[in-house]
Structure formats: structure tokens, C-alpha cells
Amino acid sequence: MKPTEEADIRALSLFKGMADESFDALFRGAYVQNFPPMIELITEGDPCDFLHVMVGGSVELYASWNGRETTMATVRPVSTFILAATIRDAPYLMSARTIEKSRIVLLPSTDVREVFSTDPVFARAIVDELAKCYRGVIKNTKNLKLRTSIERLANYLLRVRKFGDNGDTVHLSMEKRRLASYLGMTPENLSRAFKTLQGYGVEVDGARVTINKIDDLTNFAKPEVLIDDFTV
Amino acid sequence: MKPTEEADIRALSLFKGMADESFDALFRGAYVQNFPPMIELITEGDPCDFLHVMVGGSVELYASWNGRETTMATVRPVSTFILAATIRDAPYLMSARTIEKSRIVLLPSTDVREVFSTDPVFARAIVDELAKCYRGVIKNTKNLKLRTSIERLANYLLRVRKFGDNGDTVHLSMEKRRLASYLGMTPENLSRAFKTLQGYGVEVDGARVTINKIDDLTNFAKPEVLIDDFTV
DNA sequence: GAACAAATTTGACGTACATCAAGCTCGCCT
DNA sequence: AGGCGAGCTTGATGTACGTCAAATTTGTTC
Numbered sequence: 001m002k003p004t005e006e007a008d009i010r011a012l013s014l015f016k017g018m019a020d021e022s023f024d025a026l027f028r029g030a031y032v033q034n035f036p037p038m039i040e041l042i043t044e045g046d047p048c049d050f051l052h053v054m055v056g057g058s059v060e061l062y063a064s065w066n067g068r069e070t071t072m073a074t075v076r077p078v079s080t081f082i083l084a085a086t087i088r089d090a091p092y093l094m095s096a097r098t099i100e101k102s103r104i105v106l107l108p109s110t111d112v113r114e115v116f117s118t119d120p121v122f123a124r125a126i127v128d129e130l131a132k133c134y135r136g137v138i139k140n141t142k143n144l145k146l147r148t149s150i151e152r153l154a155n156y157l158l159r160v161r162k163f164g165d166n167g168d169t170v171h172l173s174m175e176k177r178r179l180a181s182y183l184g185m186t187p188e189n190l191s192r193a194f195k196t197l198q199g200y201g202v203e204v205d206g207a208r209v210t211i212n213k214i215d216d217l218t219n220f221a222k223p224e225v226l227i228d229d230f231t232v
Numbered sequence: 233m234k235p236t237e238e239a240d241i242r243a244l245s246l247f248k249g250m251a252d253e254s255f256d257a258l259f260r261g262a263y264v265q266n267f268p269p270m271i272e273l274i275t276e277g278d279p280c281d282f283l284h285v286m287v288g289g290s291v292e293l294y295a296s297w298n299g300r301e302t303t304m305a306t307v308r309p310v311s312t313f314i315l316a317a318t319i320r321d322a323p324y325l326m327s328a329r330t331i332e333k334s335r336i337v338l339l340p341s342t343d344v345r346e347v348f349s350t351d352p353v354f355a356r357a358i359v360d361e362l363a364k365c366y367r368g369v370i371k372n373t374k375n376l377k378l379r380t381s382i383e384r385l386a387n388y389l390l391r392v393r394k395f396g397d398n399g400d401t402v403h404l405s406m407e408k409r410r411l412a413s414y415l416g417m418t419p420e421n422l423s424r425a426f427k428t429l430q431g432y433g434v435e436v437d438g439a440r441v442t443i444n445k446i447d448d449l450t451n452f453a454k455p456e457v458l459i460d461d462f463t464v
Numbered sequence: 465g466a467a468c469a470a471a472t473t474t475g476a477c478g479t480a481c482a483t484c485a486a487g488c489t490c491g492c493c494t
Numbered sequence: 495a496g497g498c499g500a501g502c503t504t505g506a507t508g509t510a511c512g513t514c515a516a517a518t519t520t521g522t523t524c
Contacts, residue, residue: 044458063377063458065374065379065454065456065459066454068378072370084363084366084367084370087360087363088364090464091458091464093367093370093371093374093458117356120355123356123359124348124349124355126359127348127358128319130316130359130363130366131316131317131320135316135322137366137369137373138325138326140373141372141373141376142297142304142325144376144416145295145302146296148480149480175502177502185481187501188483188502188503188504189482190502191504192503195504206490206502222298224297226325232322380511381510409471417511418512418513419472420473420474423474424473438472438519438520
């Protein structure tokens with residue numbers, strides 16, 4: 001693990017406050033690995049052996065049932081995934097595959113649970129992280145159940161705009177077909193949804209989306225803190 | 233609080249292992265209240281002042297946006313709700329209203345956070361509970377995104393059957409319109425979905441549902457551990 | 465038990481969204 | 495530069511599901 005990577009990881013809220021000894025104990029048994037694109041990292045139903053920390057690339061979390069598949073999330077550096085399964089020592093609920101070349105630190109689950117029980121600051125950080133994740137999924141459920149697919153797209157665009165710093169130009173960070181699946185729709189329908197949003201000043205050119213009439217779009221999307229703000 | 237109630241609460245996995253002093257400290261500041269039906273207990277967006285512990289009746293958790301409303305869950309004794317907001321000291325993401333006359337113990341959030349930081353067993357129990365809740369919501373998301381409404385109903389019936397002890401007769405524990413909303417459909421459509429399931433041996437008489445051909449229904453519903461089993 | 469309100473069911477219809485089948489665009493390869 | 499091939503778009507069509515309105519059942523109150 002490179003020093004800059006270690007510093008980035010140390011800065012994550014999950015690891016920030018913990019004692020140096022705990023941090024060292026946790027990363028002593030860590031594996032750092034580079035994966036090519038489109039590699040299945042974990043499989044739904046398998047026992048959970050590692051907490052994963054992304055330091056490079058991007059990973060898709062997805063779930064399947066009866067031949068159907070849906071994108072649950074995409075993960076980018078620097079962040080962790082599948083904390084809940086690690087803590088409960090339970091099987092993965094989602095599968096994960098790399099989208100691009102990715103660099104990932106693997107922390108043995110047993111070590112995570114061990115340090116959890118000895119370092120109260122780490123314990124507190126894990127609880128915070130879990131509560132945040134839980135609330136994130138609840139917001140996602142509200143988004144799915146209370147909004148149409150066009151409304152979900154509109155709010156997605158506003159959310160990305162807010163987090164980016166390109167003003168009214170937004171860069172889609174995933175392929176459109178993956179975005180469609182994430183938003184709970186088909187690629188065909190996503191295409192048509194973008195067309196509908198033209199009426200609210202949305203212009204699409206490949207992965208570059210320009211929001212020309214922010215007021216119109218906001219007025220249509222009606223974003224709200226308790227669904228769209230991932231910091232609350 | 234009656235002694236039997238206290239014993240029931242103490243038996244919850246969240247409170248089971250903790251030190252007696254911690255338990256006492258936690259419940260010293262508790263309020264016990266009886267509420268009539270259809271009372272709004274908490275409102276989406278309000279700051280979170282109490283962890284709620286149900287000891288009698290039933291409560292509906294729901295969420296609203298732009299004039300629409302959806303049922304997120306129904307809570308029955310003995311269990312807690314809105315743990316995540318309590319831990320993070322964040323605003324409620326859902327509203328709650330009593331469905332029937334209900335008896336609820338209110339634990340001040342500050343006390344919960346206080347005891348959390350002093351009792352490691354309680355801390356561990358909270359993490360377990362949060363991880364379980366998180367995984368529950370993920371399963372629910374998979375259910376919503378991967379299945380049609382009829383498939384969701386079929387699996388719901390199988391789940392209730394498994395947890396009850398009435399053999400192939402199942403008692404719907406909530407009104408049909410609420411069940412419909414919980415499953416992400418309209419009451420009209422729930423009615424029609426039941427009719428479709430007649431073809432798989434499902435008979436409905438008010439809140440009493442009989443599953444006559446369990447193999448047929450199972451074959452159609454294709455239940456799976458990673459979506460439908462709430463213990464994993 | 466009559467009278468009323470609320471919940472559920474039913475049917476007709478409309479809308480949102482998926483599916484299927486072409487075309488199109490754009491990056492990538494030799 | 496030419497030519498795959500994957501992803502994206504477009505149009506035609508089908509299906510799942512919502513909406514509206516009315517009938518029916520269920521529950522509740524006096």
C-alpha cells in the first residue's frame with residue numbers, strides 16, 4: 001500500500017479517530033490487490049471474508065433474482081463497501097464487479113470485528129457509518145416508491161450537479177445503461193426520459209449533460225433534503 | 233412501566249446483554265405513554281428526541297413526497313424503531329402513526345447515546361441491530377426492483393406463513409390498503425393480484441388467506457434466502 | 465338490528481414503462 | 495482510413511399497473 005493511499009484511507013471518517021495501534025493492527029493483515037475491468041469480486045450469498053476499501057477505479061454493486069439483474073450502487077475511491085455483512089458475519093446480499101481497472105484493499109472480517117471490540121472510537125465510527133448507510137437506503141426506497149422514473153432522473157441530475165463543481169454542466173460517471181438500472185428503468189426508457197427533460201432545459205451530449213434552466217428543472221424535480229441530501 | 237413489560241424489553245437482543253446499571257440508567261429517564269389510534273407520533277423531518285420501544289398495539293411507518301404517501305413498515309411489540317436517527321442525532325426520515333391503541337416507551341436520545349458510549353455490550357448490540365436493519369432494507373430494495381407486484385405478494389404470503397403457526401392458513405396483520413402500499417401497489421391492484429394467485433391455490437376470505445397448493449405457489453414465487461429470510 | 469361510513473372489490477379505461485426490432489453513433493482495432 | 499462491435503437511440507407495440515367511478519361487502523355506532 002502506497003503512503004498516499006494509506007493517508008487517504010486514514011482520512012475516511014470510519015478510520016479517522018481511531019488509535020494508531022488499532023489502525024496498524026487492522027491493516028497488518030490487509031491485502032492490496034489490482035483487478036482488471038469486469039472481474040467479479042464478490043458473489044451474492046458467499047460468506048463475507050473481507051471488508052473492501054476502494055483506493056482506485058470503480059466497482060458496481062448489483063443483485064440478481066430469477067434471471068433479472070439490477071444495479072444497486074457504484075462505488076468509487078476512497079470508500080468502503082459491505083460493512084454490514086462484515087459486522088454480522090453474514091453472507092453477502094449483493095455481488096460486486098469491477099467496471100474499470102481497480103485497486104482495492106482487503107481487510108479480513110475477523111480483524112475488523114476484533115478491532116471493533118477493542119477500540120471504542122472505531123466502534124463509534126462503525127455505528128455512525130452503518131446508520132448513515134441505513135439512512136441512505138431508506139432514502140433510496142422513498143425515491144423508488146414515491147417518484148416516477150423521470151422524476152428520479154431529474155433529481156439524480158440535480159444531485160450530481162450539486163456535488164460536482166462544473167456549474168451547470170454535469171458529467172455522468174457511469175454508462176447510461178448502468179444509470180438506467182440504478183434508477184430502476186430500462187436503457188430505452190432512460191433515453192426517452194432525457195428527451196422529456198429537454199422540455200426543462202436539459203441538453204445531453206454523450207456523458208456531458210447541461211442544465212440550462214435550473215429553476216425549471218428544480219421546479220419539476222422538487223428535490224428534498226430527506227430523499228436527496230446524502231449528508232443528512 | 234409494568235414488570236412484565238420491562239422483562240419483555242430486557243429480553244430484546246438490543247438490551248439483553250447489557251449491564252443492569254446501564255439498563256437502569258437508560259430507563260430512568262423513560263416515558264411510558266398510551267396513545268389512541270391514528271395519532272401521528274413522529275413527523276418526517278423533525279429532530280429525533282426519543283428512541284421508541286413498542287410494548288403494545290401497532291404503528292405504521294410511512295413517508296411522503298409531493299402529495300404522495302407510501303407505507304414503509306409496520307411495527308409491532310416488542311421492538312424498537314428509528315434507531316438510526318437516534319444514533320446520528322439526525323432528523324426523522326419517516327413519519328409514524330398509531331394504527332390501533334398503542335403503548336410506547338420513549339427513551340431520550342441523549343440517554344441512548346450516553347449509555348452507548350459507556351457500555352460496550354450495548355454498543356455491540358446497537359451495531360448488530362443497525363446492521364440487521366440495513367440488510368433488511370437492502371432486501372426490500374431487491375424485492376422492489378427485481379420483482380413484479382404479484383411476485384411480491386406471493387412471497388409476502390409465503391413469508392407470513394413461515395412465521396405464523398397456523399399451517400397453510402395465514403392471517404393478514406394489516407389492512408389490505410396498507411399492505412398494498414407496503415408492497416408498492418394500489419389497493420385495486422392488490423385485489424386483482426390476489427385473484428391472479430387463485431390460479432396457484434390461494435383463497436382469500438377477508439383477512440384470512442389459505443394457501444391450498446403450497447408447491448404451486450412456491451414454484452411461482454421463487455422465494456430466496458437473500459431477499460425473503462429476515463434472519464440472515 | 466338499522467343506518468351509516470369505511471374498506472374492498474369490480475369493470476372500464478388511461479398511462480407509465482418494458483419489450484422487440486431496427487438503425488445509428490462512436491470508440492477501438494489492425 | 496476502413497470496419498467492427500458495443501452502446502445508445504428511435505419507433506412500434508405490448509403489458510403491468512394506476513385511475514376513476516360504481517357496486518358490494520365489512521365494520522361500527524346508536
